Amino acid sequence: MSELHHLLTLPHRPITEEYYFPKIQHFLKCGVPATYTLEQAAAFEKDSEETSESNTTPLHILARSLPKDLNNEENEVILKIFNIFFEYGAGWNFIDFEEKTIGDLVLEKGYTKDSMLYNRLIEAGVSAELLLRKVNGGDIEFIEDEDILNDNEPGSENTDAPSEIQDVVTEDTDATAANPSTYLKTKLEYKEDSLITKENKDGVMMDWEDEIMKLAANTIFPDLSNTTDSIVLNIGFGMGIIDSYIEEKKPKMHYICEAHPDVLQKMKEDGWYEKPNVVILEGKWQDTLNALLDEGEVFFDGIYYDTFSEHYEHMLELYDVIVGLIKSDGVFSFFNGLGADRQICYDVYKKIVEIDVAMYGFKCEYTTIDIGNHLPDWKDVKRSYYNCTYYYHPRITFI
Numbered sequence: 001m002s003e004l005h006h007l008l009t010l011p012h013r014p015i016t017e018e019y020y021f022p023k024i025q026h027f028l029k030c031g032v033p034a035t036y037t038l039e040q041a042a043a044f045e046k047d048s049e050e051t052s053e054s055n056t057t058p059l060h061i062l063a064r065s066l067p068k069d070l071n072n073e074e075n076e077v078i079l080k081i082f083n084i085f086f087e088y089g090a091g092w093n094f095i096d097f098e099e100k101t102i103g104d105l106v107l108e109k110g111y112t113k114d115s116m117l118y119n120r121l122i123e124a125g126v127s128a129e130l131l132l133r134k135v136n137g138g139d140i141e142f143i144e145d146e147d148i149l150n151d152n153e154p155g156s157e158n159t160d161a162p163s164e165i166q167d168v169v170t171e172d173t174d175a176t177a178a179n180p181s182t183y184l185k186t187k188l189e190y191k192e193d194s195l196i197t198k199e200n201k202d203g204v205m206m207d208w209e210d211e212i213m214k215l216a217a218n219t220i221f222p223d224l225s226n227t228t229d230s231i232v233l234n235i236g237f238g239m240g241i242i243d244s245y246i247e248e249k250k251p252k253m254h255y256i257c258e259a260h261p262d263v264l265q266k267m268k269e270d271g272w273y274e275k276p277n278v279v280i281l282e283g284k285w286q287d288t289l290n291a292l293l294d295e296g297e298v299f300f301d302g303i304y305y306d307t308f309s310e311h312y313e314h315m316l317e318l319y320d321v322i323v324g325l326i327k328s329d330g331v332f333s334f335f336n337g338l339g340a341d342r343q344i345c346y347d348v349y350k351k352i353v354e355i356d357v358a359m360y361g362f363k364c365e366y367t368t369i370d371i372g373n374h375l376p377d378w379k380d381v382k383r384s385y386y387n388c389t390y391y392y393h394p395r396i397t398f399i
């Protein structure tokens with residue numbers, strides 16, 4: 001362990017600025033990277049060029065060393081130490097030798113999601129994500145599992161799918177979950193309680209989301225006392241759970257946009273094409289909704305978005321379309337699996353969505369719901385795409 005690493009085990013109490021700041025600043029000013037890992041220090045000691053999968057950074061060591069009995073003054077000092085490290089380029093999303101982020105460790109130490117320390121990490125995550133977009137010249141590069149692990153979605157359901165953060169997803173070369181064009185060519189299989197990709201067993205949709213879909217169906221009707229005049233759009237049919245809830249409300253028109261041939265076939269078999277108020281937009285929303293926009297004849301009271309294998313960059317494109325298709329008092333919502341593989345990522349994305357939609361004059365309000373009892377054991381699918389025990393349900397409207 002290097003001297004800097006040792007210092008962050010907080011060997012000296014009380015924790016004061018006077019004791020810690022000059023020492024920390026000395027190391028950082030001398031060029032020790034704020035991201036210098038235990039693994040790098042060990043390789044250096046062994047004079048080895050071996051690289052490690054994990055990245056246990058100074059802030060991980062600090063988070064692991066936080067005493068249970070910190071007083072307020074000491075807490076302030078810790079926060080300032082975090083600030084110093086972030087100023088020197090520390091990362092918020094590295095994964096350490098136990099596959100934990102700094103945020104995971106801070107929460108484990110008993111800090112709440114409202115604590116200043118945890119919120120400082122979220123702030124660092126939001127800034128890093130937004131900065132990354134800028135330095136990529138507008139090309140968005142989101143956090144994926146691999147990135148998180150090695151510093152460098154969502155294989156999950158859409159935004160359930162991949163983002164840097166978004167989903168701590170591995171980059172399988174055959175990952176249907178991570179690549180929209182591969183996914184659309186992949187055979188699907190309907191099971192009793194899920195829709196999965198036949199070969200890879202990626203969960204496209206699972207019925208544990210039923211409660212969320214019920215809530216979402218209510219959300220996209222701005223006036224629940226009069227749903228029969230509403231015109232609504234659902235993007236991504238999947239198992240048709242939300243569409244069934246929408247139909248119960250007998251909307252005037254119910255548009256469904258769906259791209260996958262196997263899903264469209266199922267919709268035919270189940271009679272969705274015969275429903276008098278249902279319009280099926282066959283194809284990717286990127287094509288069908290832009291065509292609707294060009295026609296300029298239909299505007300929606302409510303729009304829901306829940307696709308598969310799409311990334312947050314797709315959502316950013318979607319906002320351009322939504323703003324043109326939604327009525328001024330309409331509501332937009334989406335399945336929020338953004339970063340839900342990890343609590344800190346989920347919290348970072350919660351904020352990023354607020355910031356992004358605000359650019360369009362929208363506000364995003366979240367309802368937090370406890371879903372701990374609804375989560376499946378994931379044994380029938382290749383990997384879990386949702387690991388938080390709560391859900392941030394978004395409701396987006398014009399300010």
Ligand SMILES: C[S@@+](CC[C@H](N)C(=O)[O-])C[C@H]1O[C@@H](n2cnc3c(N)ncnc32)[C@H](O)[C@@H]1O
Nearest residue numbers: 236238239240241242259260284285306307308
């Ligand atoms: C997670 S499922 C939707 C589940 C749905 N909310 C429900 O309640 O059952 C995602 C669906 O989006 C569809 N999809 C994926 N990419 C799409 C795209 N670009 N345009 C339209 N549909 C897409 C998938 O084929 C799949 O049927």
